[in-house]
Amino acid sequence: MLDAVGAQLVEHGYDGLSVDAVAERSGVHRTTVYRRWRDVGGLLVDVLAEATGDDWRAPDTGTLAGDLVAVNREVHAALTGDPPVTLALIAASFRSRPAADALRTFWADRYDRCAVIVRRAVDRGELPARTDARRLLVAVTAPLYHELVLLRSDAGPELAERAALDAVAAARAGAFLE
Amino acid sequence: MLDAVGAQLVEHGYDGLSVDAVAERSGVHRTTVYRRWRDVGGLLVDVLAEATGDDWRAPDTGTLAGDLVAVNREVHAALTGDPPVTLALIAASFRSRPAADALRTFWADRYDRCAVIVRRAVDRGELPARTDARRLLVAVTAPLYHELVLLRSDAGPELAERAALDAVAAARAGAFLE
Secondary structure (H helix, E strand, O other): OHHHHHHHHHHHOHHHOOHHHHHHHHOOOHHHHHHHHOOHHHHHHHHHHHHHOOOOOOOOOOOHHHHHHHHHHHHHHHHOOOOOHHHHHHHHHOOOHHHHHHHHHHHHHHHHHHHHHHHHHHHOOOOOOOEOHHHHHHHHHHHHHHHHHHOOOOOOOHHHHHHHHHHHHHHHOOOOEO | OHHHHHHHHHHHOHHHOOHHHHHHHHOOOHHHHHHHHOOHHHHHHHHHHHHHOOOOOOOOOOOHHHHHHHHHHHHHHHHOOOOOHHHHHHHHHOOOHHHHHHHHHHHHHHHHHHHHHHHHHHHOOOOOOOEOHHHHHHHHHHHHHHHHHHOOOOOOOHHHHHHHHHHHHHHHOOOOEO
């Protein structure tokens, strides 16, 4: 069912995404689809949740650099995935308020779950205690989104590592302090 | 004429943007519009060039931090401008290959023109000689694009300053080395 949403979105874009089209594609009766998801926004929320797993946890490799590189490898994989479900969702977010809200909620949740990476690094003495987790995490991931989504460069996975390590160097130098 | 393109794009989105609609709105004969711009992509290229000025030069305030804060204030102003022409262009880039190419060309040109900021800072001894200008510049601007375009937060102009200064701290600590 959610696979059908992703496939429809990738193949036909947001314009082709309707509850009716998804019902037809998945073979589920449209009344059932409407009852459970109400609208396209509801479908997208569930696709995002399912694509990433509600039990997702931040990586715990033992070092700040290791954790952030691991996070960024996941972001890179999502942004260069085939089929490009994440890119299709981002594109849809410019057409649909529910899609934009779903993505925003998803990202806010991910940044919240990653805050533990910063707390652990502070506990280990790797970072100053007043480090702003959100600012550090955005500095880690933002270059990937910028290069791959907006600048549409073909940056390979080495960008994931480099951006994470650049941000770690910044954090150790006292950037991102509250 | 180009004002008409921007106004049409902001009011009706990419779907409402056609050479015919722009001709009607601007009062210019459609044959003239077609002869000069050929298609919507050509129009968008010119809107971008006009909106920002072909004679745009990187700020030169005397310090690396001053220059990068100034750059980021311009980016922040563009991304929060009313009418939201830049956001409309970014949204259009997900629908139209010419729009995506126009934006990519525009950004590549801007990053090229900003490289002199890094060269001057190296000459002044503010930065290591092997600092990769593009990586530093992307680290400066990417958090703004991420927060304002994708995460859709209402980050104020203080984010422009903070992101620039965080990246300066990183660069001084030896991040962004080639």
